[in-house]
Structure formats: structure tokens, C-alpha cells
Ligand SMILES: Cc1cc2nc3c(=O)[nH]c(=O)nc-3n(C[C@H](O)[C@H](O)[C@H](O)COP(=O)(O)O)c2cc1C
């Protein structure tokens with residue numbers, strides 16, 4: 001089984017690719033959180049993959065919450081691994097995840113980073129098309145290697161890219177992330193046409209659209225940037241700024257005109 005959180009599809013893509021090789025199901029963390037369902041029914045000795053994007057060098061808020069409450073229903077020997085998708089490196093995310101897992105009574109056996117296109121386009125300029133293509137192509141090879149390592153049950157820090165990470169700044173980064181998750185920073189602009197896209201794609205069901213205005217109805221979110229990156233009219237601002245470009249992983253669009261949203265009407269085969 002893989003449990004996955006994703007804002008713009010990179011982590012969905014990684015989960016789907018691993019699933020297609022090793023089998024099992026993919027569980028959407030946001031959807032499970034929404035339903036307060038923390039039970040993971042694994043087969044005896046079935047591995048558990050935790051797949052998510054790195055934010056501010058740490059783990060997404062939703063992943064932290066889910067992992068802290070999850071209960072594996074079969075006490076077999078489960079190989080627990082993390083695949084962290086990130087633009088350049090995972091910072092202290094492995095240690096942060098390990099800590100949460102340990103508090104929940106589990107142990108992280110192995111972790112992998114997967115360098116993917118960066119989606120934090122409020123904070124940085126978009127990568128050019130060639131860089132995006134190169135990253136996606138390298139990720140394909142990397143995933144092949146990761147699958148082999150998972151099958152071989154390798155343990156420890158495998159294929160781990162820390163990026164420009166300074167351990168002494170880790171606490172400061174976590175505080176900055178917590179502050180950045182404040183949804184008061186979001187707003188929709190006059191360009192909003194009320195298409196409801198953001199409401200339907202938000203993994204945490206934070207957004208409600210009234211007429212031609214989107215409203216962020218919970219105090220905070222994990223800051224996945226899906227709404228900002230994918231609003232068809234670039235009608236969302238964050239702290240007064242628009243995204244400087246747009247990014248989503250194509251595998252996110254599983255239907256020709258829609259998105260495979262956690263709360264959409266159709267899930268791909270094998271997803272629960
Ligand atoms: C709020 C935010 C913060 C991010 N911080 C980092 C970071 O610290 N290091 C990094 O390498 N990438 C960072 N990224 C980039 C994402 O981790 C990366 O694009 C990821 O693959 C997106 O996954 P998704 O498409 O599954 O949502 C950040 C993205 C967001 C939205």
C-alpha cells in the first residue's frame with residue numbers, strides 16, 4: 001500500500017508509478033483525513049510507502065497529522081519507506097517523518113528523494129520547459145531504481161538529496177512553514193469566473209466558491225499550491241502576489257477535461 005498527499009500531481013505520479021510495479025493500492029491522505037479514517041489494512045508483511053512533497057524542508061501538515069494518527073491493522077513485518085518529491089532536496093523531512101512515525105509506534109525503514117519540477121511558483125520563478133522535461137525524464141529512471149530498492153527492502157537513507165539544507169535552520173523553517181499555512185494570505189481576484197475548479201481540486205476542502213468569489217473557509221491548509229498553480233484564470237493571490245507561472249504534473253489530469261481530484265467523481269483503478 002502507498003499513502004499519498006499531492007498538490008499538483010508529482011507525488012501522485014510517483015505513487016502511481018511505484019504502484020504499477022509493486023502492486024497494492026494507493027490511499028489518498030487528504031481524503032482519509034476528511035473521513036477521519038486512520039486504519040490501514042495491510043496484508044501480512046506488505047510494505048507501506050508514504051509519498052509526499054517536501055515543503056520548507058519538512059513534511060506537509062496533512063502528512064504529519066495523518067501519520068501521527070494512523071493505525072496499521074496487521075502487525076506483520078511492514079517495510080515502511082518514504083518517497084519525498086521535491087524541487088531540489090528534502091531538508092529535514094526524513095527526520096521529521098521518522099519522529100512522527102516513532103511517536104505513533106512505527107519505524108521508518110528507508111527514505112528516497114525524487115527531484116521533480118518545482119511548484120512553489122509564488123516564491124520562485126517557474127523552471128523553463130527544458131529543465132522541467134529533464135527533471136521528469138530523470139525521475140522516470142530514478143523511480144525505476146527506487147522500485148528495485150523497495151523490492152530489495154533496502155534500509156536507511158537511499159538516494160537522498162538534502163538540497164541546500166542547513167540543519168541549524170530547520171526549526172526556523174518549520175516556523176516559517178506554519179506561518180505560511182495561514183489561509184488569510186489567500187484571496188481571489190476580479191478575474192475569478194466562479195468555475196469552482198479550486199473548490200473541487202483543493203485536497204483539504206478549504207475553498208468554497210460563492211458566485212465569482214473563492215473563499216478560504218478553514219484557518220489553515222498544508223499550502224500545496226494546487227489552487228494557485230491550477231486556477232484556469234490565475235485569479236488567486238497569496239500574500240498579495242500571483243503565481244509567476246503555472247505547474248501541474250500531467251498525470252494529474254486523468255480525464256481529458258478534468259482532474260483526478262481527491263473529492264472528484266472518479267478514481268483511477270486501484271485507488272481507494
Ligand atoms: C509551499 C511549498 C514549499 C516547498 N518547499 C520546498 C523545499 O523546501 N524544497 C524543495 O526541494 N522543494 C520544495 N517545494 C517544491 C515541491 O516539493 C515539489 O514541487 C513537489 O514535487 C510538489 O509535489 P506535488 O506535485 O505532489 O504537490 C515546495 C513546494 C511548495 C508548494
Ligand code: SF4
Nearest residue numbers: 192193195196198231
Ligand atoms: S479556480 Fe479560479 S476562476 Fe475558478 S472559481 Fe477558483 S478562483 Fe475562481
Ligand code: SF4
Nearest residue numbers: 202221223224225227
Ligand atoms: S487552499 Fe489551495 S494551497 Fe491550500 S490545500 Fe487547498 S488547494 Fe492547496
